Amino acid sequence: MADATELLERESQLSELTGSLESARSGEGRIALVYGEAGIGKTALLTQFTRLHAREARLFWGACDPLSTPRPLAPLLDIAWTQGGQLAGRIAAGASREAIFQAFFEELRLPKPSAIVVIEDLHWADEATLDLVKFLGRRAQRTSALLVLTWRDDGMRADHPLRASIGELPRQVVARIPLRGLSPAAVESLGARAHRNTEGLHAATNGNPFFVTEVLASDAPGVPPTVRDAVLARAARLPPPARELCELASVVPSRVELSLLETAAGGTFAALDELLGSGILSLDQGAVAFRHELARRAIEDTLPPLRGRELHARILAALHVRGEDPAQLARLVHHAAGAGDAVSVLRLAPSAGEHASRLGAHREAEAHFSMALRHAADLPPQRRAQLLEARAYECYLTDRMQDGIDSCSAARALWARIGDRAREGNCLCWLSRMAWYTARTEEAHRYGDLAIETLEALPPGPELAMAWVTRAGLYASANDGPKAIPSAEKALRLARTLGNREIEAHALNMLGTAHIQLGDEEGWTLIEESLRLSLEHGLQDAAGRAYANLGTLAVEEHRHQLAARVLDEGIAYATERDLRTRITCMYCWRARLRAETGRWTEAVEDAAHIVDNPGCSALFRLAALTPLGLLRTRRGDPGAREALDEALALARENGELERMVPVFAARAELLWLCGDARGAAAEASAVIEKARKTGRPWYVADLAVWIWRGGGEPPPPDECARPVALQLRGDWRAAAEEFERLGCPYQAALACYESDDPEAIRSALEVLDGLEARPGAARLRRRLSELGVRGIPRGPRAARREHPFDLTAREQEVLNALSLGLSNGEIAARLFVSPKTVDHHVSAILTKLEVPSRGAAVAKARKNHLLEPEEARAK
């Protein structure tokens, strides 16, 4: 199987070779031409091919060498050396070229078994070898041999003698098998097997299998030494002017316009044709680019430092000639930094950062501000503090809280030294917010208090308004509405006096959140208002925060339709603007929403986005681990306890009920499903009093149900949300209906556990089997046998068999979308899943329909009437 993993996307080439060999075997010799760029996998393909046919064919294998003066007939010498016999004898005896060719040809003409002759790397062939190719080529048809010729076609000149030799081969016996790079999907799949992140790998390697596998096999970051050596060996063969031009081009990432290269290169530009002829670079639409980004980096990385600076300075000067267009700012910064030109970096990088931030490229903005800071040692402290604040803000938006905290602390210290109390207070606000995301709640409160103390001593300004927003946010997160509301109101009044729309939007959001927590319907209107205001004025952070809070509260309050709409919209909004912090937050809550509403497969994907990302904030890890642990619990999968243990440790540190209640409820459910009812009651009881103090019916309900099921003393039903209140009063049927109405199939089914009605339990069992909720289903089965019911269905029925090609309902939906010609991105948006999920579905569809492409899938679906309504298909 190891071979199958290394040879991806070469099935059609293998079968073409096999087809040629079969013709040869029947007495009609064939020639296969296998070509592509260096590292494309020519040898790997032929190794696999010859191994597959080793038993039924004689193998002759020879290669040309990259010697500055090639050995005459090197491939044939290889063959003779390994074969011995008559051929070797003639060569040793110094026979004429014709006699040697004839001897080899006789060898090939022996009818059985047929022969495979591989001659590799013909781009390095000497003239005699090319003659051999012509000699064999003309006679191939009369043998039972397959002649396989390989060469590199990257940068092969139009007048290369090989071209003429190939052109003379008899066309009817030739099969051309060009090799191309791997697809992005294949690169991703190789990465998954190696457990490595493949982001950007396809782009850097153009799918070249040699580069891809070397990068995946290398532990160190950067260009693997094997790749570097291969690239440098090729560059070393260039004449000096071409080599110099190559080095100059290497300091420009991705592609360099010819006009720019010409200005920067001066005289050496004349070596362009020679450089292109080497195949290291290629020309495309008025710009040259390295054929592989990795090759560019290999050259750039090995430039001596001073030489690198000089080349960057030349590019920078050439760019300056064209003027400072904002779209070119990032390039200017790159080359200014490369040239070690601190003055230019400091002039350009901050504007580049602001430009990127406005465009919603926050990671790039952060990189520009960091770049400026690296050159900022001689700046006045005030300017440095401003840069630190700008960087901290971008870190905050992109969920890099610890980096943000570091920058912000440094800025705060500078402002304190300068004596600017307002800016210092502002930094304290940000420190408070970012500390909260790292689950350091107490620290967040300390910074928040300090901010207010600092700013209240000054005349009221936007900093103070923001400090009140921060405090309101902290109280709201702690579900302390009565304390949150006055702070939010103060912030709102001051923001309106100052005419500051952004702070007004934040304040409305906090005020709304607190009102909803207190059960006041007006709160929803307030957050909607905050969202409207933010969108109207293009306030990215405020809008993202409004989406996130609205979505979170809607999930908590079981307003599932609202939650689904807001979270989908919010994720799309934040994704477009690269607001990582918000995207992550909303993925966590959508995972929880989907866990509640029976969309478990999608829930797991949302949660896995976050859990698999070690860099995300502690708070998000906690918020994703909780639904993940809950789903493992409900499906009876391993790792449930581990996920919930880790979540518990984080929740204790955070200490807020919004996160504590779901963790404790999930842990109680796990214990109950394992048969430990008392343990479940004890687990839920641990936080029930705190939950009751918030007065939030769903917090109380989520815990109360387990206390009640575990035989503990539950709180009064009146304090619980409606379905649980009904359960506690013994009305399981009404409870189940209520859960059903809310769109919670799992909880509706589980409510029937307390029923004495075998029919109700039976249909509940069907729901749980459908969800693959094994432990819950097992509890219901036991309940049925306690009631003396016989003939209990033993397990999930094989429902999937009904589709003629075994497509799942979801796959059928994707197939329908494919028939409309939608892209994966469009399908993802339509079905509310990630493009990666769509990709999975598409590959499942291709496998099940046994077709190679999307187009073929749609054609086959049409032919088999799969795109018609289901009723029609049943007929």
Next chain:
Amino acid sequence: MPRYLVERSFPEGLTIPIDSSGEKLCLAVIANNGEDGVTWVHSYVSDDRSKTFCVYDAPSPEAVRRTAARNSLPVDRITQVRVLDPYFYR
């Protein structure tokens, strides 16, 4: 990487043809697994072919389920396991 035992039921009996179509099926399964970093180590099949016990190396139980769905294979139960053999104490 954790190892999992995956139990599957085939009420109508499992059929894997012993020819090229069976090989194709197995290769497709392996390719699907690869996308999630899941490795199928081997399986035990009950004599009546109604149950399989499949040993997998996978990053998480979710990855096992994802690949099962892609391969249209049922999942009854996933258990995380370790190797214990008679020479364990030597």
